[in-house]
Amino acid sequence: MSPHHTTEADAAAADAAATPAAIARARRKAALAGFWRDYRSHRAGVLGLVMLGVFALVAVGAPLLADPAGLDITRVTAPSHAAPSPAYPLGTDENGRSILTLLIYGTRISLLVGLAATAISVAIGAAMGVAAGFYGRWLRSLLMGITDWFLVIPFLPLAIVLGTLFGASLLNIIVVIGITSWPGTARLVAAQALTVRSRPYLERAKALGADDWHQMTRHVLPNVMPLVLANTVLTVSVAILSETTLSFLGLGDPTQVSWGSILDHANGSGAMSRHEWWFVLPPGICVVLVVLGFTLVGRTLESVLNPRLREAGGR
Known part of the structure; x- marks a missing residue:
């Protein structure tokens, strides 16, 4: 067979292999590559990603970094309120437990609460926002009225009341934070969905027989997902701060160790009046760093995924 015939055969085989699924995968791969190229050009976003990666590794590898037996008050033998030493780099708490061990395992709870509460918040906010932006009229007025009602009520008093009613448990804290932090997401998504609803391809989809559910899930939701x-990512930092605040106020799960509960114990045991900085500063610094990491990543994602911000940054 001649080289000319071989080339034509290879081209025909390539065209046959280019199925719609393969083309879609290639487009997604190219889109992800372009996204990562734009993202890594922002140094602040890369720094935030590295910071979150470190905390994630600490949370996953907690059993390898510290013995979980160090959390059991009945099994510790160290003196209480001990200053930092080679054996206890960050000292001990009022029960003789290593502050470093508490910080390591507290990373798990703080991140878990932040991510789980954010999932609830975003699910509620996205659903409310898409429905309000897509349907409009009286339904939009009703949903936005409910959203405004939640926005008017101060978050902390509402969370305290709900936390007191539901009781102190990890699941209740997640639910309380999730159902009190969704209005901001709903407002943003509703505004974006309203603009998407007026685009011509939705009219074409409707003319072809697409029902409301198909239009919302296949056309509206994918277009608002970058904003969501x-x-x-920004909501996770708010949820972690909320968990820290509620735990510091004594509304957290007493059986679980989080950064907020460490601060609560420090305050209750008089660590601040004793000038025991090792009991107060480490959990506070961890909260600041993880919130900063999520904020940097969230702002970078907003800049990369929002064409308007990207064009403004390039000017």
């Missing part, structure tokens, strides 16, 4: 994704 960026807002989700």
